[in-house]
C-alpha cells in the first residue's frame with residue numbers, strides 16, 4: 315500500500331524528539347505553508363520533504379529557532395522513509411494472533427475475525443453515506459451493519475494510514491468483535507464509550523505486545539496517542555476511557571473484568587456505567603464501585619452471580635508482568651509543562667552548557683571534597699579541577715554553575731523566567747550572581763520530557 319503524505323508525516327512526528335508540544339501541531343504549521351493542500355496525496359520522499367520545508371515559520375525569533383530544529387528532524391526522517399507500507403502482513407499477523415488472544419482475555423473459544431479492508435473512502439464499494447468521513451479506521455458491528463448497510467468488519471481509509479497505527483487499530487477493532495461475542499447483544503446498540511473503547515485499547519495493547527514482543531512499537535503508539543491523537547476531541551475521550559479501564563484492571567484484575575462482562579451479558583442495563591466509571595476514577599475498589607452503581611432490583615442475586623463468576627475465572631489466566639507493563643506505560647501520560655519559546659531556548663542553552671561542556675564552566679570550590687578549611691567559597695574554573703577529582707567525586711558534574719556574566723543577551727530574560735520558577739537556582743557565590751541548573755533539576759526535567767515548548 316502506498317502511504318499518503320499526511321500518513322508519512324505523522325509517522326515521522328511520532329518517532330519522538332520534537333520540541334513542540336503536542337508535536338502533532340507541526341501538521342498545522344506544515345499545512346499553513348501549503349495554501350489548501352491537505353496532504354492527502356501520495357507520499358514521495360523528495361516532494362513531501364520539500365513541502366515540509368515550506369512550512370509557515372512562527373514570527374518570534376526564539377520560536378523560529380526551535381521550529382527550525384523540529385522541521386529539519388521531520389524532513390530528515392521523511393527523506394529516508396519507505397513510501398510503501400505492507401499493511402496486509404500486519405493484518406496477517408493480527409488474524410493469526412487473534413484466536414489465542416480472544417481466549418486469554420475474553421474467554422472466547424474459536425474466535426474468527428474478518429480481514430480488515432483498506433478503502434479510498436468510507437465505505438467505497440458498499441455505500442456512499444459516509445463518503446466524507448475522515449476517521450483513521452472504522453469498525454462496523456452487527457447492529458451498525460444493519461443500520462448502515464455495510465458488511466461487518468474493520469475498514470481503513472488509505473490516506474489516513476500511519477505506519478505503526480494499523481498494528482494497534484486492527485487489534486483494537488478485533489476487540490470490538492470479541493466484545494460482541496463476549497457481552498454485547500447482536501441487535502441492541504448498547505455502547506459505553508469509556509468501557510468499550512477503553513477495553514479495546516487496554517486489551518488491544520496487551521494483545522499486541524504479547525503477539526509481537528515489540529516494545530519499540532508500543533513507545534511509538536504511546537507518542538501517537540499523546541502527541542497526535544490528543545488533538546482530536548473524540549480520541550481524547552478514548553484516552554480518558556482507557557485510563558479508567560486501566561485503573562479498574564490494575565485493581566480488579568482479569569477475573570473481575572471477565573465477571574463484569576458476564577454480568578453485562580446477563581443484564582445489559584443493570585449497572586449505571588457512568589457512575590461506575592466515576593467511582594473507579596475516584597479511586598474506589600472496582601468491586602465496591604460496582605455495588606454503588608447497581609440500579610436493578612435484585613442486588614443480592616446480582617452480586618452472588620458476580621462473585622461466583624469471579625471465583626471461577628480466577629482458575630484461568632490472570633495478568634502477568636507483560637500485561638501489567640503494557641498497562642502501566644499507558645497510565646503515564648501526563649502532559650508536559652509547555653514553556654514559551656524564549657524561556658525554552660534559554661533552558662536548552664543553559665542545560666547544554668552544564669551537560670555537554672561542563673569543563674568550560676565553573677564550580678563552587680566547596681563542591682570539592684578537599685576544599686581548604688576557612689578559606690571561604692570561591693568560583694573555580696572547572697578546567698582547574700583535577701581528573702582524579704572528576705572521577706572520584708560522585709555527582710561533581712551536577713554542581714557546575716554558569717556565571718550571570720556569561721549569559722548572552724538573547725537568553726537573559728529567559729533565564730530570569732526559569733529562575734522565577736525555580737527551574738534553575740539563582741544564587742551568589744563569592745559576591746557574584748551565578749545560576750545552578752541542576753539545583754532546580756533542569757537537565758533532568760528536559761531529560762524525561764516534562765518540559766517542552768509551545769510556539
Ligand SMILES: [Zn+2]
Nearest residue numbers: 486490511514
Ligand atoms: Zn473502538
